Amino acid sequence: MAADEPQPAKKIKLHHQPLRENVLFGMGNPLLDICAVVDKDFLDKYGLKTNDQILADEKHKELFEELVKKFRVEYHAGGSTQNSVKVAQWMIQQPHKVATFFGCIGKDKFGEILKRKAEEAHVDAHYFEQNDQPTGTCAACITGDNRSATPFKKRGLRSLVANLAAANCYKKEGHLDQKENWQFVEKARVYYIAGFFITVSPESILKVATHVSESNKILGLNLSAPFISQFFKEDLMKVIPYVDILFGNETEAATFAREQGFETEDIKEIAKKAQGLPKVNEKRRRIIVFTQGKDDTIVATADNVTAFPVLDIKQDEIVDTNGAGDAFVGGFLSQLVRDQPLEECIRAGHYAANVIIRRSGCTFPEVPDFH
Numbered sequence: 001m002a003a004d005e006p007q008p009a010k011k012i013k014l015h016h017q018p019l020r021e022n023v024l025f026g027m028g029n030p031l032l033d034i035c036a037v038v039d040k041d042f043l044d045k046y047g048l049k050t051n052d053q054i055l056a057d058e059k060h061k062e063l064f065e066e067l068v069k070k071f072r073v074e075y076h077a078g079g080s081t082q083n084s085v086k087v088a089q090w091m092i093q094q095p096h097k098v099a100t101f102f103g104c105i106g107k108d109k110f111g112e113i114l115k116r117k118a119e120e121a122h123v124d125a126h127y128f129e130q131n132d133q134p135t136g137t138c139a140a141c142i143t144g145d146n147r148s149a150t151p152f153k154k155r156g157l158r159s160l161v162a163n164l165a166a167a168n169c170y171k172k173e174g175h176l177d178q179k180e181n182w183q184f185v186e187k188a189r190v191y192y193i194a195g196f197f198i199t200v201s202p203e204s205i206l207k208v209a210t211h212v213s214e215s216n217k218i219l220g221l222n223l224s225a226p227f228i229s230q231f232f233k234e235d236l237m238k239v240i241p242y243v244d245i246l247f248g249n250e251t252e253a254a255t256f257a258r259e260q261g262f263e264t265e266d267i268k269e270i271a272k273k274a275q276g277l278p279k280v281n282e283k284r285r286r287i288i289v290f291t292q293g294k295d296d297t298i299v300a301t302a303d304n305v306t307a308f309p310v311l312d313i314k315q316d317e318i319v320d321t322n323g324a325g326d327a328f329v330g331g332f333l334s335q336l337v338r339d340q341p342l343e344e345c346i347r348a349g350h351y352a353a354n355v356i357i358r359r360s361g362c363t364f365p366e367v368p369d370f371h
């Protein structure tokens with residue numbers, strides 16, 4: 001396959017293998033997203049950039065309260081990994097509880113919402129619940145309307161501020177290590193962890209990663225946001241050798257490349273170099289998957305680098321791209337757990353992302369129309 005040649009996904013009829021419960025394992029920060037269209041003054045007041053994802057600090061203390069008071073807000077169950085496993089479960093449909101999710105929440109109203117939403121999505125969530133911190137939230141500050149006459153500006157639409165709170169209290173000893181929880185890790189064949197979780201419990205990731213590698217299973221990781229490659233480099237690079245499939249978008253890829261001294265800005269070159277980084281389980285060759293919004297998704301395997309076109313959509317049909325990357329991963333995983341070829345995983349990723357960007361937040365209709 002030539003590196004530059006677009007390879008549309010093959011239209012093959014899927015012969016779905018019967019799946020069992022808990023085959024897909026996800027672990028991450030369960031957050032309740034508080035979404036609102038805000039003005040520039042609001043962004044300036046809290047020092048936010050339009051195209052950014054950050055963790056809340058002291059100066060964002062009042063942001064959440066002001067957001068709710070001043071603007072019309074919508075609440076959506078969020079958190080990157082949780083979004084992806086929900087989308088995967090939605091694509092899979094039956095049986096329920098193919099996807100397991102671990103993360104930490106507070107014993108409060110928001111925690112109850114997350115539990116209810118996970119149940120409605122038929123995800124087998126086993127939250128670590130604690131009293132010290134409230135359930136985490138993520139302010140999605142949107143500055144634009146895709147349905148307006150203004151042309152859709154890629155990545156100019158939202159600024160995410162995550163207040164991890166309870167999500168930051170996930171403890172390996174308190175949850176993952178417990179026999180009743182670890183059995184779910186052992187039951188899985190495919191694992192997915194968004195890079196965001198590296199800021200919380202790298203030791204939990206390494207424990208799961210070691211299990212995956214020793215049992216020749218599959219671990220997917222997402223670069224998640226530029227700050228992970230920049231400020232959590234050491235922990236990230238401890239996990240990378242265990243990663244079988246590395247996901248990210250083009251901004252995250254570029255930051256990763258800069259931080260690793262790859263000396264290239266070419267996304268295909270970056271993918272190739274990331275593919276070749278050292279790996280613990282050499283029986284599985286690493287795969288790199290970089291999405292680029294409306295542009296081709298770049299996939300590097302040990303043999304080649306390929307560009308896959310995304311599904312067409314009129315840009316004014318996009319409601320918001322919140323969760324587009326998470327949905328892509330969810331679609332991808334839904335076929336990976338069925339042992340489908342890489343092309344099918346990517347086709348499913350593009351399909352799921354295409355559905356989600358037509359809706360508000362990372363939400364989906366009752367059943368997928370993916371064949």
Ligand code: AP5
Pocket residue numbers: 028029031032033053054055077078079080081083138158160161162194196197248249250291292293294297310311312313315318321322323324325326327328349350351353354357362
């Ligand atoms: P958000 O960053 O909005 O979600 P995301 O999934 O990362 O979505 P992006 O819009 O950033 O997409 P992307 O750049 O990854 O993918 P791409 O544009 O290439 O955040 C969502 C969640 O993050 C929230 O729920 C929040 O809770 C959580 N979060 C924030 N901080 C967190 C933290 N610290 N810990 C845990 N969770 C945290 O697009 C992917 C695909 O979509 C493309 O391949 C394509 O198929 C399709 N697509 C996208 N744009 C277009 C387009 N214009 N035209 C056609 N197709 C498109």
